Amino acid sequence: METRVKLPLTRRAFLTRAAIGLAATLGTGVLAACAPSAPSAPAKPAEPAKPAEAAKPAAAAPTQAPIPVTAVVQPTAAPAAAAAPAPTQAPAAAKPSAGGTLTVSQSVDINTLHPWIGTLNVWKGIKTDVYDQLSFQDPATFEFKPKLAKSFEWVDNNTSLLVTLPSGVMFHNGEKLTAEDVKFTLDSILDQQTGSWLRGFLAPIKEVQVVDETHLKLKTANIEAQLIPAFSYVDISPKSMGTDLAKKNPVGSGPFKFVEWVPNDRIVLEKNAQYWDQARIPKVDKIIFKPVTEMQTRLSQVLAGNVDLVYDFALSEVPRMQADKRVVVTLNPPAEQSFAMYLNMRKPPFDKVEMRQAMGWALDREAFFKNFQSGIGSTVGNSPFTDKHWAYEPKTAAAYKFDPDKVGQLMEKAGFPKGQGLDFSLLVPNGYPEFKQISTMLQATFASLGFQPQIEEVEIAQWSQRLNQSREFFAAVDYPGRGTADPALTYSAGLLYPPNPANICGLAPETMPGYVDALKEGAQTTDQAKRKEAYSKAQMLWVEHLPGPVFGHRSAAHAALPGVKGFIPHAAFQQSWTDVSVEK
């Protein structure tokens, strides 16, 4: 006889339903959260430029000086103190008070503590002050200057770079920093086993020789102009720490000490009062970095006074934030990052130069910047550099602009009249609205000429894999950086310009005859006129063959409370916080 009691909902049924409910909701939540959202991007290695006056973003962009190739003197003043174009909230505007805590809201959390492996810009903005680097890029002038190094000098008939270090530099763990630590760092990065993305930056180094405790010789085949700018990315770590640095709290010799990382919550740094360079002793006692993925929350945090500074937010929000008296908006002049497109030259239709050129004429650049970037940015395109850079070739300016008729003609010349037989799509990562906006505008141009390319929107990880590994794409927008760097570094590293196996477009040395020779000449001479000539040639070859159209240059925006003084955003996100003070 069945005597089991039938309850309306048994505990077991409840638990089962709860489990299903949790799994379903968790799954739905994850999927929903993966969907396109405001620009609070997950994890992509690239980003903004440098400081400027809020109202006139492009006006303050300085001319970049050529890199030093002979002896240079260690600067005694703090980097930001040498800033030429003052940002909106100039440090001198109010008397900065020492001490206190600076709270910075960032768009994503870091994903590793490894200094040579982590690629995220948010990580660069933290570790730059924890470690010392041999050189740094002045955030105001874009010049590369010695930082830890006292000087760089090409010796031995220009086949060795002699690096002189200061004495008395101590790591945060109390060890003395010597040439052995620098050698260890450089050798480790060059070792494939370490897995550092910086390996290509240092590739010209054949051997690192320790001369004495404060001198090293880096053996190369020739002068290599990319090295000194590349050193600004290289964090010097103590030899005793080894190379498995992801599991350990960072130990550097920089002006801030690392305190803790609580994933998805905070990263805390504290002032290193014993920092060797007294001119760069931090003004604040502590910095707390908070990862906040939702952009509206980040902006609300600064408006509510919960954080002191929001680092990098969407330009579409600039007018609203500028109108609010509670915050001060600082803009990077458009220079470091360019809106560019990878065209896969390995297969049709972009194996044909006419189709690549058609893409160059297909975007209404003015409309893009006006409608989607709040009018902030630079339509000076067709080159990795803007017209403020010494290497910029002005003849590239007129090479491409918006002209649908020209697109139609080139399509016909390529064998696709009115889009007949044409087949390509535009690959877009979700979470990057600018890429979608440009792709949609390009889609509209081609649609008006008879062919409507599809927009394939995928997750960032998938986007990255398809571009870098499987190469299953036709065309994709990105904003590659290093437009403010020395051209030797711009053209030797990255994914768009260097002709090597990592090039996303499939650019090989033979694709553009004369291109590699021009790049070598530019990188291996100290004659500035010859360098300019070589890079002009490289830029002209680029616009002729157009492996990737460059549509313009991107700016970036940051918002801070009025009490935050001395903040000068760094072009390449190698942000230093030593000059920043907070008045509560």
Next chain:
Amino acid sequence: MTRYLIIRAVGVIPTLIGISILVFGITYLIPGDPALIMAGSEATPEVVANLRQQWGLDQPVYIRYLSWLGNMVRGNLGDSYFSRQTVTQLVGNALPVTLELAILSLLVAMLIAIPTGIVSAVKAGSWFDLGAAALAFIGLSIPSFWLGIMLIYVFAVHLQQLPAGGFTPLSAGLWPNLQSMILPSIALGTFASTQLMRYLRASLLDVLHADYIRTSRAKGLRERSVLLRHAVRNALIPFTTVLGVQMGYLLGGTVIAESVFALPGIGRLVLTAVLNRDYQVATGIIFLIATAFVLINLVVDMIYPILDPRVRLARSGG
């Protein structure tokens, strides 16, 4: 009885194996390469390949699965590819935040649902009832992320009474901790309250029409006593069961609330792990949650016969 318990306990093993295959398989089927994400686009193919080798991603999928399963059995949920922290450590930090959020959200949901549901049922068809129904539909239609942003705008940006996001741990004080949880709890709890309120109203209406309520009134009991001592108490029995189910939904729903309010909970941890293809963290957490539910089910099954003799009788009598 003992035989039944053994069968139930043994039955858990294939369930867990099935779950492990599903969790591992689905996570690894998502396109994307954690080594490429870690090394960055600018790393050479050799560097990426080296990372894949270090993490064992170059191994055939069944070997990776067996290795992962072996570690799970030994209680090792693995390390994050990225942060290199153990999954146990990451879960240990994140779980209290999510639990606190879910509990407070449920509290908010109950505070709204119980009085509104009772009054709506008692005054069925009144303006209050119609208004509550309309509000419930609005509440059901509003996405919690939108409500969250609006709450931030009003209470943090405009009124500046509560923080606009971020988490303050309990160790920093009860009030600061609660302050950081008020808005997320309201955003999450409001949605849950609408469903609970409608359920309680329907349940109470059923009870109010029951014979024993009519009898109570006929006995001359005061209306307040009829309502609170007889009707509401009985209506709350099925309501409590639904409340438990809601707790499950709330735990899952924290993914979005944690992102909007920048709370370092489990939801955000899983989301970040999935986006970064941090397989160890994603599979570890999902498997952990699934295992917890299976084990709770098992324990409940074992406790049932002890708590309820009728069930024991049914099983033995068969």
